[in-house]
Amino acid sequence: MKQTNRKPPNPRRELQSVRNQSVSFLGVAFLFSIFVNLLMLTGPLFMLQVYDRVLSSRSVETLTALFLLVGLLYGLMAMLDYARGRIVARFGAKFQSSLDERVFDGTIRRALYPQVRSAPATALRDLEAVRSLCASPVFLAVMDIPWTPVFLAAIFLFHPLLGWLAVAGGSLLIVIALLNQVLTKQKVAEAQVASGRANAFAEQARQAAEVVRSQGMQGDVAQRWLSQRSNALSQSISASDWTGSFTSLTKSLRLFLQSAMLALGAWLVLRNEMTAGAMIAGSILLGRALAPVEMAVGQWGLIENARTAWSRLGTFLDETPPEQTKTKLPVPEARLVAKGLTVIPPGVQKPTLRNASLLLEPGKALGVIGKSGSGKTTLAKALLGLLTPAAGEIRLGGATLDQYAADDLGHYIGYLPQQVTLFNGTVTENIARMSQQPDDAAVVAAAKKANAHELIMSLEKGYDTFLEGNDSQLSGGQKQRIALARALYGDPVLLILDEPNSALDADGTEALNRAVRSLKKSGKAAIIMTHRPQAISECDDLIVVEKGQIVKAGSRDEVLGSMVQNAGAIKRHLNKVGEK
CATH class of the missing domain: 1.20.1050 (Glutathione S-transferase Yfyf (Class Pi); Chain A, domain 2)
Structure with a gap:
């Protein structure tokens, strides 16, 4: 279609x-x-x-x-x-x-x-x-301001002197409004920035509450936050003082002008130059003319x-x-090809991945190994379409990744990141990728593939248990199993796992291997980024990444044999794991 x-x-x-x-x-x-x-x-x-x-x-x-x-x-x-x-x-x-x-x-x-x-x-x-x-209400006041000159002009009908007094007072209020804008704009902006920094620091401390408490950092973190908070309050008070002074001045001036209008009108009545009714009407009309200006000045912070x-x-x-x-493409086969891939993440001056090429056929699993910071995660994000290559191309099922709509590509590729994130919602909704209409059968099937079904059933309400995002009481391994089920939901053709067993126990690791094995048997493919031998037991091929470059590539046993002295022992261990 x-x-x-x-x-x-x-x-x-x-x-x-x-x-x-x-x-x-x-x-x-x-x-x-x-x-x-x-x-x-x-x-x-x-x-x-x-x-x-x-x-x-x-x-x-x-x-x-x-x-x-x-x-x-x-x-x-x-x-x-x-x-x-x-x-x-x-x-x-x-x-x-x-x-x-x-x-x-x-x-x-x-x-x-x-x-x-x-x-x-x-x-x-x-x-x-x-x-x-x-x-x-200030928006309506701004719409009323164009009528201020009309009301001021109407006062001239009562007497020219009243009109000129109204024009002088209205002009003074407009000057005060302009001064308010010029003098408070920077102060209000600085106060907002300072307040935002303090709030951001408080949120960081909240998210790292365990580290803050366990490492004896609470006092120092609190003092640092109080310092930022105090600076934000100081700037907010300074901005409020300036805007408040203009608000008070505007209000007092408007009331004074109404009294001055009455005084001038009374003097004109005594001179028989106008009637008492015109004197009162002129004062009321002046108040109405200046009211929207006063409100705009008083609520200037909201406008700014x-x-x-x-x-x-x-x-x-x-x-x-x-x-x-984009044109909706059919479900691709599990054939992934990357040629001459160079990736420079936004904000970074040098490429973190250079001239990388790989081939993954259906029914195969590829392991990507390397030290932390070697470029494995960058490669994973590029293969997911999250990072646009500066050079080279990536094709899934013959089409480059940019030919797929983002949501479609996400359905074809299952992804388990290093840092697991869960959302506010039930276990079912999290596994179903927050779908408005989750497929219950597919949710249970994905949970069983990830060996998470029994874990979920042991929760208070099973699949209907509501999770408070990452603040839920689940352990790291439990969260990772649910996230693995989410990656397997919808039967993706390709599974990309970034350090998948970082928080898994032996049973979780075995479930992961079974999931990869099942994926291969069904003609799908998997890529596993890791530095742990247990995670590559189901991998047919390996590539080694160092400093953003692929330095070795080949079958799993060949690559291991060229890298380590005890390759035989590792191979026997991996074969034993794969037989389970």
Whole structure:
């Protein structure tokens, strides 16, 4: 079945493109804002009529009619204001949902390259920060700010002096808002970075709790964290002091301007240049004009966080373009070929694997041996398609790895890494690779192949036991057996094992050998990266990796014979293990 092959969008325009998909939401919200702000004139006009018409005429009927009209208009304003708030919240939700899968996918792919310092670990939080701004009242305040000049101009209708006072006060508030942005932007950013470092260090300490406690490091680690935390708090307080000072200044200035408006209006009333109703209406109108500016200044931290998040998110999408959809290929045969393979992991200057070539036929197992740091794990990641070769090619079933979609390739290749990771979910869900619809029969079959069935049945709820990720109470060997079952789930054509028996006991090692033996009999293939002889008992061929190069290759017995003096004893031991 061939999938549609679409050209990926320009990542530099991706954010704008997703935003524009929901721009109609903002258009409707802005339309509602027009009516909401027009209805904001209800209060000033009501006060104007009460002071200039009702009090002078002493008409209760006029007051009643005006009050009923005001109640109706305020009810309409409440509905429109509520509606626009819900609309912009849904705009933010749609924006986030449109990018959730894209950002999550990019986050997973960038996590493959921990050496890349620029790879952001906050992309999902940045997306949430943008959505949070859309759901906050300050977003509506920003939409109301364009009406501030309109309200200020309306004050001129009452008296030019009141208008000029309002313009002067509004201009001063805008200057304060700009100063707030310029003077606090760097301080807020530095506080966020310091807080992030402290939180990251605390998380590292939590994950290494056993080492921290057992090695007497808790006091020193705590002091180091407290030092980072204190620095973060100090910078946060400094940023808060600056933003707080601008917030207080804005609030006080707005209240002073309303009083100044009343004072000037009273003076004009005494000079018979305007009415008392116009004096009150002008003061109310000024307060309404300056309210969104005050809120924007008071919530500037939220705006700044969202703006920084938007910038980081754009950079993230730019550096992590979407993967192209690929033609779905049939299940490949278990024939793996690598030619002239050179791999330079991102962030590393020199290749960690150079000019490596290998051939693995169906029904065979290949052992890769070498010291720690020799390049075995790099080779494993390249064969899995996790690292892109700088030179050379890798073919599975005749097709290069980049011709397979990532999820399809993952179904064809089972992988057991050195560091086992389990997820929050049941044992069944973990073995089924977190599938939404696990195949129970395939789960049990994979567990039996990994000799994990009895282990799982001994748990409190068997296969339905919920695991708290790596914080579960399972031992290292138990986790590795479940991870081996996960690698065998779905009947992969190729199995890649990286130090598979590092935490396995004798029974686990025997189960591993039986799984490899069964795989070979069914015409599948396996690659085992190890430095332990027990792990290569089922291997037909061996390659030796040193300093990123394959220095020896051949049958298992030939390679062992050329490397060690007691090769005969090792061969007899391996043959005995293989006969079990």
